[in-house]
Amino acid sequence: MAEAFIYDAVRTPRGKGKKDGSLHEITPLQLAAQVLKAVPERLDIDKAEVEDVAFGCVSPVGEQGAVITRTAILEAGYPIETAGIQVNRFCGSGLEATNIAAAKVMSGECEMAMGGGVESMSRVPMGSDGGAMISDPEAAFDAYFVPQGISADLIATKYGFSRDDVDAYAVESHKRATQAWDEGRFDKSILPVKDVMGVEILAKDETIRPKTDMQALGALNPSFAMLGQNFGFNDVAKLKYPEVEEINHIHHAGNSSGIVDGAAAVLLGSKSAGERLDIKPRARIVSMASIGSEPTIMLTGPEVAAQKALKTAGMASTDIDLYELNEAFAAVVLRFMQAMDVDHGIMNVNGGAIAMGHPLGATGAMILGTMVDELERADKETALVTLCIGGGMGIATIIERV
Numbered sequence: 001m002a003e004a005f006i007y008d009a010v011r012t013p014r015g016k017g018k019k020d021g022s023l024h025e026i027t028p029l030q031l032a033a034q035v036l037k038a039v040p041e042r043l044d045i046d047k048a049e050v051e052d053v054a055f056g057c058v059s060p061v062g063e064q065g066a067v068i069t070r071t072a073i074l075e076a077g078y079p080i081e082t083a084g085i086q087v088n089r090f091c092g093s094g095l096e097a098t099n100i101a102a103a104k105v106m107s108g109e110c111e112m113a114m115g116g117g118v119e120s121m122s123r124v125p126m127g128s129d130g131g132a133m134i135s136d137p138e139a140a141f142d143a144y145f146v147p148q149g150i151s152a153d154l155i156a157t158k159y160g161f162s163r164d165d166v167d168a169y170a171v172e173s174h175k176r177a178t179q180a181w182d183e184g185r186f187d188k189s190i191l192p193v194k195d196v197m198g199v200e201i202l203a204k205d206e207t208i209r210p211k212t213d214m215q216a217l218g219a220l221n222p223s224f225a226m227l228g229q230n231f232g233f234n235d236v237a238k239l240k241y242p243e244v245e246e247i248n249h250i251h252h253a254g255n256s257s258g259i260v261d262g263a264a265a266v267l268l269g270s271k272s273a274g275e276r277l278d279i280k281p282r283a284r285i286v287s288m289a290s291i292g293s294e295p296t297i298m299l300t301g302p303e304v305a306a307q308k309a310l311k312t313a314g315m316a317s318t319d320i321d322l323y324e325l326n327e328a329f330a331a332v333v334l335r336f337m338q339a340m341d342v343d344h345g346i347m348n349v350n351g352g353a354i355a356m357g358h359p360l361g362a363t364g365a366m367i368l369g370t371m372v373d374e375l376e377r378a379d380k381e382t383a384l385v386t387l388c389i390g391g392g393m394g395i396a397t398i399i400e401r402v
Contacts, residue, residue: 002270004102005281005402007112009266009369010038010191014205014357017121017259022202024261026193028057028064028120031263032072035116038191039267043279047078050267051110054085054100056093056117056361059128068118088361089290091328092387092395093117094264095364099288099397101268106285111273116265117362126259126360133295133391144240144296146233148390149224151298152251152329154237154244158297159335163250166330167217170255170354172344173327174212177351181208185350185377189369205356207258212355217254225249240296255330260357264365283372286382286398287313293392299332301394302386303339309384309396317342320398321380324367326387327352336386350374363387368397375401 012031015023023031032055040047055069069084087097098115105113132139139145146154156166180186181204192203228234234247274281289308293301302325310317317340325333325348337347350370353363364387371383386396 001106002108004105004268004285005271005274006283006285006372006399007267007269007274007279007281008039008043009264009372010035010042010189011264011366011369012191012193012262013202014207014260014262014359015202016206017261017357019122021122021261022206023120023193024122025195028068028118028123029072029075031120031193031261032068032118033075034193035191035263035265036072036076036078036114039114039265045277045279048081049112049277050078050082050114051112052083052101052104053114054087054097056087056097056364058088058090058093058119058360059124059126060086060088061129062124064120064124089393089395090390091326091358091360092364092389092393093361094366095368095385095387095395095397096290098266098268098365098368102285102288105268105270112267112269114265114267116263116365118263119359119361120261121259121359122261144236146237146296147224147227148298149251150228150233150237150247151296152331153224153228153247153249154241154297155299155335156250156331157244157248158241159338161331161334165334166250166255167214169330169334170217171212171214173348173351173354174209176349177205177208177355178210180350181205185373188373207260207357208355212254220252220254222249223252223256237296251329251331255354257328257353257358260359262359262362262366264362264369266365266369281402283375283399283401286400288397290395291393293394295392298390298392299328299388300335301392302336302388302396305394305396306340306384306386309398313398315398320382320384321346322349322371322374322383323347324371324383324385326358326363326367327354328358328388330354332388364395371399
C-alpha cells in the first residue's frame, strides 16, 4: 500500500457563530471555496491534479446541503472532473474527511486528494438537521440519550474533576491561544477571509479572550444543571452509571467550545505525485482510527481511538511528541490526559476550541493542519490528533514530520 503525505494545509480564522460575527455575511459555500482555491495557488499546481475532495459538514441542510463539497469545487474553479463528497461524523467530520482523502491516496485510487471541512454555525444553526437519537423516544430510550453537556458533566463527576479544574484548563486555553497568535504560530496556515468585493473581513480567530481569569469564569452559572435536573437527563445518566450518586454540573460557556464559523482544507498525495509536481511533503500519515464508544457518557472515545491508532502504528503513547484533542469541553481533555498519562505540556500547546471555537465540520482538519505547522516550528517529529464525537465515537490520526 502506498503512503499518503500532507503537502499543505490552510484554514480560515474562526468567526463568532452569531449574527454579529464577522463571518456571518459569508456563505458556507464561499468559506469552502476560498480554502479550496487557496491550496493549489499556494503550491503553484494545477487544480486538475486534485482528483477528489472530501469535506466534513455536520449540518448539511439549507445552504450547506446538497453535497456542498461538489458545489464548492466548481465555485473554486476546479475542473468538472474533480469529484466531491460531504462527510458527517459529527465533531470528527473534518478529520474523517481528511482520513478518507488519505485512504484514497494509500489505496491507489487517487494520486492527490483533498480533505477538509466547513461549518457556518451563524447561518445554519447546530442541530438544524435533526436526528432520531434526539427526536425519536424509542431511539433515545434504547441509547440512554442525554445531551452532550450532561455527558461532559458526567465525565467530570465520574473521573473526579472539579469546577476549579475545568476553569483553570479554560484559562490556560485562552492564554496559549493568545501566545500562539502573538508569536505568529498560525501565520503559515491562516487564510484571511474576503467578501464578494475582495475586501478582507477577518484575519484572526475572533473569540479569544486574553484577559480570561478564574474570577471571570467563576461568575458564570453552569449551563446544563437545569437541563439535567428539570428534564430528567441526570436520572437517565445515573441509570446507565449507577455508581454516580449525583452529577456535579461544572461546565458552562467559558469552559466549553465556542460556536463559530470556519473552513479548512488539507492536500494529501503520494510521494510520486509530489516528485512529479516538484512540491515537498510536510508530513506523513502514520495511522488512522475511528471507533464507537458508549453513547451516554459519549465523549470518552478519544482515548480508545488514540490507543487503536497507536497499536496500528506499533507505537506507544510516549512515542508521540505532541497531542491535539479538540476542546469540546474541558473535562474531555482532562480525562484524556488522565487516561493516557499525557502531560499538559505537550497537549493542545497552542490552545484550542475553548478559546478559538469549534466549527463542527471543519475542526478536525483545522487542528491537523495546526499540528503540521507546530511540528515544523517546534522541531518535533510526531503528533496525534483526536476528537470526541457525539453519539459515542472517537477518531484519531498520527502524523510524522517529513
